[in-house]
Amino acid sequence: MAEQHATTAATHDEHDHKPHGWRRWVFATNHKDIGTMYLVLSGTMFFIGGMFAEGIRAELFKPGLQFFDPQFFNTLTTLHGLIMIFGVIMPAFVGLANWMIPMQVGAPDMALPRLNNFSFWILPFAFTLLLSSLFVPGGAPAGGWTMYPPLILQTGASFPMLIFSVHLMGMSSILGAINVIVTIMNMRAPSMTLLRMPLFVWSWLITAYLLIAVMPVLAGAVTMLLTDHFFGTTFFTAAGGGDPVMFQHIFWFFGHPEVYIMILPAFGIVSEIIPTFSRKPLFGYEAMVYAIASIAFLSFIVWAHHMFTVGMPLAAQLFFMLSTMLIAVPTGVKVFNWVATMWKGSLSFEPPMLFALAFVFLFSIGGFSGLMLAMVPADYQYQDTYFVVAHFHYVLVTGALFSIMAAIYYWLPKWTGHMYDLKLGTWHFWLSAIFVNVLFFPQHFLGLAGMPRRIPDYAVQFTDWNMVSSVGAFGFGLAQFLFLYLIIKCVRGGARTGNRAWEGAHGLEWELTSPPPFHSWTDPPGEALVARGAAH
Amino acid sequence: MTIRERLASLAPGAAAWALALPARASGWGELNMPRGVTDISRKIYDLHMTIFWVCVAIGVVVFGVMIWSIVSFRKSRGAVADVTLVHNTRVEIVWTVVPVIILIAMAVPAARVLVEIEDTTRSALTIKVTGFQWGWQYDYLDDGVMYFSHLDRASNAARELLSGIDPTTVPHYLLNVDHPLVVPVDTKVRLLITGADVIHSWWLPDFGVKKDAIPGFINEAWFKVDADKPGLYRGQCAELCGRDHGFMPIVVDARPRADFDAWLKSTAAEQKQAAAAQASAAGAPAAPAPAPTATAAATTPGAG
Numbered sequence: 073m074a075e076q077h078a079t080t081a082a083t084h085d086e087h088d089h090k091p092h093g094w095r096r097w098v099f100a101t102n103h104k105d106i107g108t109m110y111l112v113l114s115g116t117m118f119f120i121g122g123m124f125a126e127g128i129r130a131e132l133f134k135p136g137l138q139f140f141d142p143q144f145f146n147t148l149t150t151l152h153g154l155i156m157i158f159g160v161i162m163p164a165f166v167g168l169a170n171w172m173i174p175m176q177v178g179a180p181d182m183a184l185p186r187l188n189n190f191s192f193w194i195l196p197f198a199f200t201l202l203l204s205s206l207f208v209p210g211g212a213p214a215g216g217w218t219m220y221p222p223l224i225l226q227t228g229a230s231f232p233m234l235i236f237s238v239h240l241m242g243m244s245s246i247l248g249a250i251n252v253i254v255t256i257m258n259m260r261a262p263s264m265t266l267l268r269m270p271l272f273v274w275s276w277l278i279t280a281y282l283l284i285a286v287m288p289v290l291a292g293a294v295t296m297l298l299t300d301h302f303f304g305t306t307f308f309t310a311a312g313g314g315d316p317v318m319f320q321h322i323f324w325f326f327g328h329p330e331v332y333i334m335i336l337p338a339f340g341i342v343s344e345i346i347p348t349f350s351r352k353p354l355f356g357y358e359a360m361v362y363a364i365a366s367i368a369f370l371s372f373i374v375w376a377h378h379m380f381t382v383g384m385p386l387a388a389q390l391f392f393m394l395s396t397m398l399i400a401v402p403t404g405v406k407v408f409n410w411v412a413t414m415w416k417g418s419l420s421f422e423p424p425m426l427f428a429l430a431f432v433f434l435f436s437i438g439g440f441s442g443l444m445l446a447m448v449p450a451d452y453q454y455q456d457t458y459f460v461v462a463h464f465h466y467v468l469v470t471g472a473l474f475s476i477m478a479a480i481y482y483w484l485p486k487w488t489g490h491m492y493d494l495k496l497g498t499w500h501f502w503l504s505a506i507f508v509n510v511l512f513f514p515q516h517f518l519g520l521a522g523m524p525r526r527i528p529d530y531a532v533q534f535t536d537w538n539m540v541s542s543v544g545a546f547g548f549g550l551a552q553f554l555f556l557y558l559i560i561k562c563v564r565g566g567a568r569t570g571n572r573a574w575e576g577a578h579g580l581e582w583e584l585t586s587p588p589p590f591h592s593w594t595d596p597p598g599e600a601l602v603a604r605g606a607a608h
Numbered sequence: 609m610t611i612r613e614r615l616a617s618l619a620p621g622a623a624a625w626a627l628a629l630p631a632r633a634s635g636w637g638e639l640n641m642p643r644g645v646t647d648i649s650r651k652i653y654d655l656h657m658t659i660f661w662v663c664v665a666i667g668v669v670v671f672g673v674m675i676w677s678i679v680s681f682r683k684s685r686g687a688v689a690d691v692t693l694v695h696n697t698r699v700e701i702v703w704t705v706v707p708v709i710i711l712i713a714m715a716v717p718a719a720r721v722l723v724e725i726e727d728t729t730r731s732a733l734t735i736k737v738t739g740f741q742w743g744w745q746y747d748y749l750d751d752g753v754m755y756f757s758h759l760d761r762a763s764n765a766a767r768e769l770l771s772g773i774d775p776t777t778v779p780h781y782l783l784n785v786d787h788p789l790v791v792p793v794d795t796k797v798r799l800l801i802t803g804a805d806v807i808h809s810w811w812l813p814d815f816g817v818k819k820d821a822i823p824g825f826i827n828e829a830w831f832k833v834d835a836d837k838p839g840l841y842r843g844q845c846a847e848l849c850g851r852d853h854g855f856m857p858i859v860v861d862a863r864p865r866a867d868f869d870a871w872l873k874s875t876a877a878e879q880k881q882a883a884a885a886q887a888s889a890a891g892a893p894a895a896p897a898p899a900p901t902a903t904a905a906a907t908t909p910g911a912g
Contacts, residue, residue: 126712135775135782137767143851216848222823223850271869316807317822350681351773352689358768359700381809381846383821383827386726390719397711401704407670408703414677416690429678433671447714449721450656452818453641456809456846521638522813524846527854529767531783532776536635 090590098193101185101589103170104487106192108592111480113195114255115556117159120203122549124152129511129545132538139395145528146214151202151551153217157334158241159199161468164197164336166191166248169276172483173252175581176270178261178602180591183254189272191247192591193502205230216526218327220317221308225301233403234297242287263599267358270579274361275340278368282329282336285372290326293319317382324375332371334468336364338435339406342428344579345482346410349425350417351576363402363409370399380451389448396446403439407432422496422574427478430505431471438466441516456526459519465512470505477504477555484559485573489587490566496558499580505550511544524588576585579605642813645862649816651721659714666710725816728828731798735789739801739808739821739845742852746789749800753876759855761783767855780826783842788859792868794835801827809847812858818846833862 090096090105100106127148131139140148169187174181177433182188205212210228213219227234256277260269269277296318299305306312308319338361347354354360376392384392410432419425441463445451454460485491514537519525523534530538572582581599584592591600597605643653681687722767736747743758763782766773775781791797801810803821811818815831833841843858863871 136771136773137769141769142854146848146851146853192879214851219846220807222618223848226806226850236888237661257679261792307781310822317825350689351683352691353694355694359696381818382822383825386723389722389726393722394715397715400711401707404707405700405704410675411670411677411695412693412699414674414681415682415685417677418687418689419678419681420683429674432674437671440667443663444659447655447659447718449652449718449725449816450659452725453652453656453813453816455818456811517639520641522843523644524811524844527844527850529775529854530811533635533638533780537638563707563841 085450096212100189100192100219101181103174103182103188103592104184104588104590106182106188107167107170107172108487109192110163110170110195113192113199113377114160114164114167114476115467115559117155117163118552119556121152122552123162124148124155126545126549128152131528132530133542134539135532135535137528140528142528143211146216146526147206147212149526150213150216151206151473154202154238155199156468158238159195159218161334161472161476162241162245163195163336165279165472166245166275168272168337168341168476168479168483168515169248169252169478171487172581173255173273173276174259175584175588176273176579176605177259177264177594178580178593178597179255179259180594182251183259184251188251191244191251193479194240194244194247198237198244201233201240202237205233208233218320218323219297220323221297221300221316224297225308228467231301232298235294238294239291242291245283246287249280249287253284253480254278256280256590261593261598261602264604264606268360268602270340270605271343271354271360271364272337272340275336275338275343275364278364279333279336282333282368286326286329286333289322290330293322293441296322317379320382321376321408324378325372327378327523328375329371330522331467332367334472335435336368338431338472339364341475341479341482342410342431345424345478346413346426346432348482348574348576348578349422349486350414350419350426352413352417353578354409354414355412356405359405360409363405366402367399368397370402374399377446377451380448381455393446395447397443400439400443400446407436407439414568422481422494423501424478424482424574426505427474427481430501431474432477434466434470434474434505434509438463438471441466454519456524458523460514460524462512462515463521465515467542469512470508474504482574484562484580485569486581486584486586486588488563488566489569489585490562491569492558492562492566493575496554497543500551500554500558503554504548507544507547507551509544511541511548514540514544622689635666644814644816645834645841646815646831647834648721648725648831649814651724655721656720662710662714670717672892678761688857722726728798728830731796731830732872733792733795734798734800735791735898736800736802736808737789737821738804739810739849739856740804741806741850742845742856744789744856744858745804746787748876750857750894751872751876752871753872753879755875755879757785757787757789757859759857760786764855773829780842782855783844783857783859785857785859788840788861790861790868790871792865793833793838793862795865796830796832797831798828806849807847808845808849810843810858812841812843814841814843815860827864838862838864 090102096105097109100109132144170182208229210230212230213227213234215224215227296307300307300309306314306315308316310316325510343360345355347381374392374396376388377396380389386604398473445454445460445463481497518534518537523530569586571585573586580597583597641653641656643650734749736749738745743756746757747754762778763784765771766775766778766781799821801821802825803823805823808821809818810821817829817831819827819829839862841860841862845853845856
């Protein structure tokens with residue numbers, strides 16, 4: 073019976089029995105369709121969040137207020153942060169997970185397809201809710217994406233919209249994470265042992281556990297804000313016996329693992345791409361897995377380094393300084409392994425490799441400033457300045473975002489069956505890489521010289537570097553339209569590409585056709601294929 | 609004003625900026641943390657520079673190897689991959705242990721400075737600092753002097769949306785206040801920092817002091833300005849505190865001890881006199897004045 077069913081399913085596949093029209097997307101249960109929707113949502117949010125960023129940089133182009141009331145400026149920074157984190161980076165990684173994990177582990181689809189549909193379709197509502205708060209009395213939230221009370225409690229009618237949209241985003245992430253874990257644990261090809269899994273799968277497995285661990289913590293924190301605002305509790309109000317600093321502890325207990333949620337999949341992507349274009353297996357595969365696991369563990373015991381200036385006991389500050397510095401060790405191991413992978417390789421520089429290399433360089437710069445920030449006495453000077461802004465944009469833009477771009481350039485030929493315009497991709501890379509440094513590098517100087525973050529206007533001695541930074545922002549923003557054009561062009565057509573789009577690519581996804589069949593692996597791949605893919 | 613007009617208003621600024629490049633060297637030179645005027649701020653600066661050069665050294669090695677690989681192992685130059693090179697226990701141990709040693713070497717001096725920063729004992733003067741939306745309140749607890757400090761009038765006028773006032777013509781634009789915090793040099797001054805409404809953060813880069821002002825909680829910080837460095841020192845609120853977060857600067861006027869003592873004495877006398885005058889003016893018509901809380905309760909009978 074089961075056998076017969078399998079054969080009919082296989083024959084039906086030939087006839088491509090997928091739903092058509094809007095039903096294909098609204099009722100989607102296919103991992104590739106859902107992955108595509110995640111990526112489209114992420115791209116849309118990228119341009120919206122980018123618009124907010126360009127607004128910030130336009131206002132900061134010169135001293136004096138030219139465009140926005142200070143309150144609206146605070147709204148821009150708040151929404152920019154929320155949209156870029158929850159609307160761009162996280163959905164993009166979930167989209168990549170949806171597309172790639174079943175193909176990489178030899179499964180036909182994600183383990184829980186209907187849950188997959190639900191976890192995606194929550195998101196458009198969450199962001200519609202968040203963005204529509206721009207139009208309610210009192211304006212959208214302006215207390216920063218970190219939502220610190222008591223300030224955030226001063227938010228007007230948009231306050232419950234903020235809280236509820238954060239709840240929805242968290243719910244979507246938890247459901248997505250459950251799906252990833254169940255898929256990886258149960259749907260691997262029989263011969264794919266855990267230590268044969270591609271690093272992208274490994275990094276997502278660990279990320280998914282982080283998500284399940286900390287998203288409920290965020291939900292708890294914002295729920296306490298909600299009850300403080302509407303139901304007379306005083307969790308975070310000193311006048312009622314509460315503690316505003318407690319919010320920061322709870323928030324960053326979520327927030328620091330969240331930082332790694334946004335970077336571990338990036339590590340996975342880069343660990344796929346560098347070996348491919350070095351034509352050499354990844355150096356120290358097992359060390360890479362253990363490094364990801366140790367970073368994930370450490371991410372739970374470093375949260376208070378985001379809040380050294382709140383006035384903690386000396387012992388607590390020393391503890392968080394040491395634990396934070398310790399993260400540099402496994403992170404260093406990862407960087408050294410990538411470099412060792414390139415050593416004595418046979419390198420070529422297609423767009424995915426260019427972005428992966430830029431990732432290693434620029435993420436390391438973000439890591440260096442992170443190490444500087446860990447030194448508590450120095451952090452007293454850096455805290456809440458543009459130095460911090462520069463630091464986390466190096467980690468999140470040239471880190472997480474560049475890895476997403478690298479991943480798209482890497483797997484786009486697989487997804488579409490077309491090779492994109494490599495020359496245009498190279499142009500996009502160089503424009504992005506140059507402008508992003510013009511944009512963020514001077515912010516180190518601004519912060520050290522004394523410019524606080526989240527201010528709409530500044531003292532005149534900060535003018536020059538702000539202008540440079542804004543020019544970088546406009547250039548970086550414009551360059552992304554090239555990316556959009558390239559993707560659309562590639563989806564619509566182009567030179568056909570074979571199963572193995574890149575000469576040095578290993579892994580099960582490259583054994584499937586390009587584009588892959590609707591149900592990726594209807595028969596689990598055998599030992600030989602798995603062994604060929606896991607060439608480490 | 610339309611967007612186009614606003615954009616047009618940027619153009620002269622951009623042009624002036626481009627023309628003035630050589631003349632306004634000051635802005636370009638703003639690259640690093642100030643060394644400051646206290647022993648602690650210099651120790652912080654030294655730590656900052658040490659960890660910076662450590663990072664540069666690591667960067668030179670790692671990026672050097674990367675660039676070397678990019679240049680010499682190119683397929684286009686006929687490089688053939690050595691696919692056996694996938695693991696080397698000895699190298700992996702080295703690049704795990706060496707960073708640990710570097711980190712410990714960095715943590716020790718950092719911990720030492722931190723211990724010193726946290727020692728607020730044996731101070732000679734205590735001032736309570738209260739952040740509010742949007743300014744600072746300074747209380748000289750032992751001397752009965754209290755006043756508020758706001759953004760000065762010139763900056764406040766220029767910072768309005770499209771004020772038409774060129775910020776470069778305003779002295780110390782956004783970094784000037786009506787009443788600076790006056791302190792003596794060469795004296796350990798302890799600050800008790802708190803917030804009245806939301807969280808603020810009192811930051812003075814030249815002193816190496818940044819501490820959050822949290823409603824309901826009191827944080828401590830201290831500084832001791834060099835004896836030979838009296839002067840005006842400027843900082844800003846460092847924690848987002850609402851609409852005018854960017855417009856609540858901090859100015860400290862560090863004076864020689866004798867000057868400070870004279871200032872404190874005369875200010876205390878002035879404030880005492882003013883308070884007495886106010887009390888007699890307010891007390892005359894309605895004596896004995898009812899407590900404000902009693903009035904409130906009386907006017908809202910249903911509230912009880």
